[in-house]
Amino acid sequence: MNKDIRKVRNIGISAHIDSGKTTLTERILFYTQRIHAIHDVKGKDGVGATMDSMELEKERGITIASAATYCEWQGHEINIIDTPGHVDFTIEVERSLRVLDGGILVLCSVGGVQSQSITVDQQMKRYKVPSIAFINKCDRSGANPFRVIGQLREKLGHNAVALQIPIGLEADFEGVVDLIAMQAVYFDGDNGETLRIEAIPEAIREEALQRREELIDAATMFSDELTEVVLEEKEVSEELLISALRTGVLAREITPVMVGSAYKNKGVQLLLDAVNNYLPCPDEIENVALDTENDEAPVILTSQNDDPLVALAFKLEDGQYGQLTYIRVYQGRLAKGGTIINVRTGKKVKIGRVVRMHADQMEDIEAIPAGYIGALFGIDCASGDTFVAPGLDLTMTSMFVPEPVISLAVKPVDHKAEINMSKALNRFTKEDPTFKTHVSEETGDTIISGMGELHLEVYIERMKREYSAVVDTGQPRVAYRETITAQAEFDYIHKKQTGGAGQYGRVAGYLEPLADEEFVFESQIVGGAIPTQFIPSCEKGFRRCLAKGPKMEFPVTGVKAVITDGASHAVDSSDKAFQAAARGAFLQAYAKAKAVIQEPIMKVVVESPTEFQGAVMGSLNQRRGMIVGSQDEGVMTVIESQVPLAEMFGYSTVLRSLTQGKAQFTMEFATYRQVPQSVAEEIAKKRSEEKKKVA
Amino acid sequence: MKKDLLMRNPLRQLGYGSEDILADGAFGAILARAGLGKTAFLVQIALHTMLRDRSVLHISLDDPVDKVSLWYQEVFNLMAKSRQAIPSSDLWDHLLPQRFIMTFKVEGFSVPKLRERLTDLTEQDIFHPHTLIIDGLPFDGDMGGLLEDLKAMCGETGIRSWFTVRTHRHEEPGPDGMPPQLADLQNLFDIALQLLPDGQDIHIRQLKGGTGQDTPLRFDPATMLIKAD
Numbered sequence: 001m002n003k004d005i006r007k008v009r010n011i012g013i014s015a016h017i018d019s020g021k022t023t024l025t026e027r028i029l030f031y032t033q034r035i036h037a038i039h040d041v042k043g044k045d046g047v048g049a050t051m052d053s054m055e056l057e058k059e060r061g062i063t064i065a066s067a068a069t070y071c072e073w074q075g076h077e078i079n080i081i082d083t084p085g086h087v088d089f090t091i092e093v094e095r096s097l098r099v100l101d102g103g104i105l106v107l108c109s110v111g112g113v114q115s116q117s118i119t120v121d122q123q124m125k126r127y128k129v130p131s132i133a134f135i136n137k138c139d140r141s142g143a144n145p146f147r148v149i150g151q152l153r154e155k156l157g158h159n160a161v162a163l164q165i166p167i168g169l170e171a172d173f174e175g176v177v178d179l180i181a182m183q184a185v186y187f188d189g190d191n192g193e194t195l196r197i198e199a200i201p202e203a204i205r206e207e208a209l210q211r212r213e214e215l216i217d218a219a220t221m222f223s224d225e226l227t228e229v230v231l232e233e234k235e236v237s238e239e240l241l242i243s244a245l246r247t248g249v250l251a252r253e254i255t256p257v258m259v260g261s262a263y264k265n266k267g268v269q270l271l272l273d274a275v276n277n278y279l280p281c282p283d284e285i286e287n288v289a290l291d292t293e294n295d296e297a298p299v300i301l302t303s304q305n306d307d308p309l310v311a312l313a314f315k316l317e318d319g320q321y322g323q324l325t326y327i328r329v330y331q332g333r334l335a336k337g338g339t340i341i342n343v344r345t346g347k348k349v350k351i352g353r354v355v356r357m358h359a360d361q362m363e364d365i366e367a368i369p370a371g372y373i374g375a376l377f378g379i380d381c382a383s384g385d386t387f388v389a390p391g392l393d394l395t396m397t398s399m400f401v402p403e404p405v406i407s408l409a410v411k412p413v414d415h416k417a418e419i420n421m422s423k424a425l426n427r428f429t430k431e432d433p434t435f436k437t438h439v440s441e442e443t444g445d446t447i448i449s450g451m452g453e454l455h456l457e458v459y460i461e462r463m464k465r466e467y468s469a470v471v472d473t474g475q476p477r478v479a480y481r482e483t484i485t486a487q488a489e490f491d492y493i494h495k496k497q498t499g500g501a502g503q504y505g506r507v508a509g510y511l512e513p514l515a516d517e518e519f520v521f522e523s524q525i526v527g528g529a530i531p532t533q534f535i536p537s538c539e540k541g542f543r544r545c546l547a548k549g550p551k552m553e554f555p556v557t558g559v560k561a562v563i564t565d566g567a568s569h570a571v572d573s574s575d576k577a578f579q580a581a582a583r584g585a586f587l588q589a590y591a592k593a594k595a596v597i598q599e600p601i602m603k604v605v606v607e608s609p610t611e612f613q614g615a616v617m618g619s620l621n622q623r624r625g626m627i628v629g630s631q632d633e634g635v636m637t638v639i640e641s642q643v644p645l646a647e648m649f650g651y652s653t654v655l656r657s658l659t660q661g662k663a664q665f666t667m668e669f670a671t672y673r674q675v676p677q678s679v680a681e682e683i684a685k686k687r688s689e690e691k692k693k694v695a
Numbered sequence: 696m697k698k699d700l701l702m703r704n705p706l707r708q709l710g711y712g713s714e715d716i717l718a719d720g721a722f723g724a725i726l727a728r729a730g731l732g733k734t735a736f737l738v739q740i741a742l743h744t745m746l747r748d749r750s751v752l753h754i755s756l757d758d759p760v761d762k763v764s765l766w767y768q769e770v771f772n773l774m775a776k777s778r779q780a781i782p783s784s785d786l787w788d789h790l791l792p793q794r795f796i797m798t799f800k801v802e803g804f805s806v807p808k809l810r811e812r813l814t815d816l817t818e819q820d821i822f823h824p825h826t827l828i829i830d831g832l833p834f835d836g837d838m839g840g841l842l843e844d845l846k847a848m849c850g851e852t853g854i855r856s857w858f859t860v861r862t863h864r865h866e867e868p869g870p871d872g873m874p875p876q877l878a879d880l881q882n883l884f885d886i887a888l889q890l891l892p893d894g895q896d897i898h899i900r901q902l903k904g905g906t907g908q909d910t911p912l913r914f915d916p917a918t919m920l921i922k923a924d
Contacts, residue, residue, distance in 0.1 A: 617819065627821060628791075633800070
């Protein structure tokens with residue numbers, strides 16, 4: 001393993017679904033001799049591209065889960081995180097972006113900057129990932145890389161500059177002119193593995209000179225030395241130009257653009273040179289952990305091997321030898337045989353096998369140094385867990401896990417599916433803390449819960465594909481809840497003194513609304529009106545009422561129960577009697593406490609071309625949405641709104657048709673809010689119909 | 696709590712006939728040096744307007760939507776605290792639909808664009824602004840044309856507008872006390888209030904409209920709230 005951290009690159013390849021990034025990754029692995037044959041993405045030869053190790057990905061030709069692999073190029077070690085290109089798999093994308101230091105933005109020379117390119121670019125911006133761009137498919141009919149460079153500038157706001165120009169286009173695409181070395185490069189051999197360097201063809205020499213001028217002009221912004229050389233009209237050396245561009249890329253102020261065709265084996269080796277030349281090594285990136293002991297205050301990590309370990313488990317996979325945990329080490333060294341702590345569980349973990357991954361093949365190694373990505377075997381953890389050296393209390397991700405807001409009943413079609421479904425759900429809940437599962441007491445169905453409709457759909461699809469668990473699904477259900485809005489008193493006697501052991505308990509007090517907490521119990525009993533040993537029984541009785549609210553059987557939250565008085569019987573009072581009394585008291589007061597139904601409200605942010613912003617706002621308004629504001633960003637407008645989750649089913653289709661597929665939206669849980677009366681009535685109606693069906 | 700906040704609106708002491716302070720289609724300006732609290736002042740005007748169930752369109756040329764939102768939340772909490780009340784989430788939920796935030800890049804802001812956006816909102820019955828808050832318009836540049844167009848638009852719709860105007864310490868005001876940023880534009884404005892630091896205090900002077908003197912109001916730099924003397 002390379003010991004020089006300056007020669008390490010952790011990169012992601014992000015792009016629109018059809019821009020050919022999996023083909024590009026495959027070619028990268030071929031030229032770096034990690035694989036010895038090239039396979040098609042769609043798996044015509046039955047093998048499929050190496051990076052797409054999940055069945056679903058192979059079939060659709062898209063990448064869902066981010067596999068990590070490494071390769072070597074010109075003395076540099078490159079770890080590639082293959083990131084999903086689809087907007088719906090946000091957790092995967094965000095986890096990938098968290099662990100990589102630089103990115104290649106792949107664009108199609110025909111399709112240009114499409115809506116998903118905008119989304120992945122936004123995500124790269126959010127995580128401040130320096131990037132270079134590769135305009136792929138220059139051999140396709142309609143290819144126009146300079147139009148795409150223009151779009152990179154206008155639509156994405158990149159300071160994009162061409163490092164190369166194509167020699168011919170479409171069917172005549174032969175090679176590229178390298179504007180740094182000022183030479184023509186052709187890709188010979190069966191798989192383009194032999195580079196042939198020649199003089200720039202006369203027909204495009206003038207254009208190449210002009211583009212090089214533009215490139216140098218852009219690079220001078222980042223180097224005084226280069227500016228001086230230019231002003232003195234001296235020859236600009238390759239090293240000086242590369243160094244100036246690198247400074248610009250690391251500051252995210254310039255995006256060098258390369259061109260090629262991965263499918264036709266053209267331009268990939270030069271892209272790898274660019275990865276080494278322009279993208280950062282791990283210690284050029286500032287990584288921040290959160291101090292759990294200090295209110296999650298940010299702590300900057302060092303990327304030194306000698307410092308205490310901080311590492312992030314960013315992906316889990318079921319391998320043939322058990323659970324495989326992909327891990328990025330930020331600080332310290334993760335060595336075989338060492339002991340580390342899982343910050344979430346506080347448990348000590350002994351490190352067994354440490355490997356370096358190449359899609360689904362692996363190589364055993366002794367340790368993973370700071371800045372590197374590797375994988376561990378036999379570690380029981382969830383995705384997103386942080387591992388640290390004993391004594392440290394740092395976490396790479398916030399410990400906050402939102403409660404699921406939507407659920408769905410799933411029914412396996414047969415016994416085999418039932419067994420497989422159980423395995424799948426066990427795996428998914430470990431991978432994703434926002435995905436939960438339980439069995440409904442009412443119907444006996446397995447209920448899966450998550451953060452949105454698409455979130456659950458992805459898991460249902462994965463169950464089928466990866467675990468052969470075919471399931472029938474019910475209608476998605478919103479996680480409504482009940483609460484009270486007024487104070488109400490109770491005074492209830494539970495009395496059963498006919499035959500056998502008697503029961504007696506009296507509780508009096510009041511219920512009142514409570515903000516920001518689920519339930520609080522307070523005893524103001526003095527003088528032993530209720531014997532001390534039965535006070536916890538009262539609390540237990542109240543708590544038992546919360547699971548199913550009296551109004552519509554939704555969970556009850558935001559209630560404070562205060563007991564002020566009561567009575568007991570020397571013989572007949574018991575734990576059971578006071579629990580029953582508390583339950584009766586709760587029901588008595590709840591009926592008077594103006595109970596209401598609350599629904600999850602989502603923060604919905606739509607990013608749309610400005611010309612469609614009116615239509616988008618209208619669509620949100622129609623969904624009972626409250627528009628918080630709109631942010632004009634030139635060609636794009638970002639609309640922020642709060643919309644009830646119940647109204648958001650199928651919104652992606654609506655948005656697509658409203659905006660010709662050019663708008664994107666993200667959705668996350670914001671708060672719970674009372675449902676309007678008319679909606680409450682509808683929910684009640686539906687609820688009673690469902691109950692009739694179950695009965 | 697709503698009633699309490701309404702009754703104790705310190706702006707009532709400015710002595711204007713209408714609770715809106717500004718008449719239909721009129722312009723008001725809050726002038727101050729950077730960092731004295733112009734935005735907080737206008738957010739209070741906005742919140743008092745919203746408390747009276749009038750809708751406010753807040754246009755920011757400086758800050759993103761999230762940051763403007765935070766201003767409102769913060770000032771609302773401070774207002775509640777000053778009344779020794781716990782900020783009520785019900786009241787906040789009731790106020791929110793009365794507010795719409797729009798942010799533009801300074802160079803991207805124009806009256807035709809604003810008209811287009813307003814039409815989108817009003818025609819679809821999404822939002823009908825009663826008052827505009829325009830924060831961050833660069834009065835150091837030539838704003839005459841834009842303000843005249845805006846005045847015409849507000850005249851047609853009856854929308855009242857409040858602006859923040861950033862002044863500079865080193866610039867002398869004109870003989871009438873008007874800072875140069877508003878000197879040539881004052882005919883467009885009905886009211887101009889200036890925040891003037893004086894030791895630990897910030898006084899509110901009426902440069903235009905009202906008495907033309909110090910008001911009985913102060914702006915408390917510690918709480919960022921308007922207070923009566």
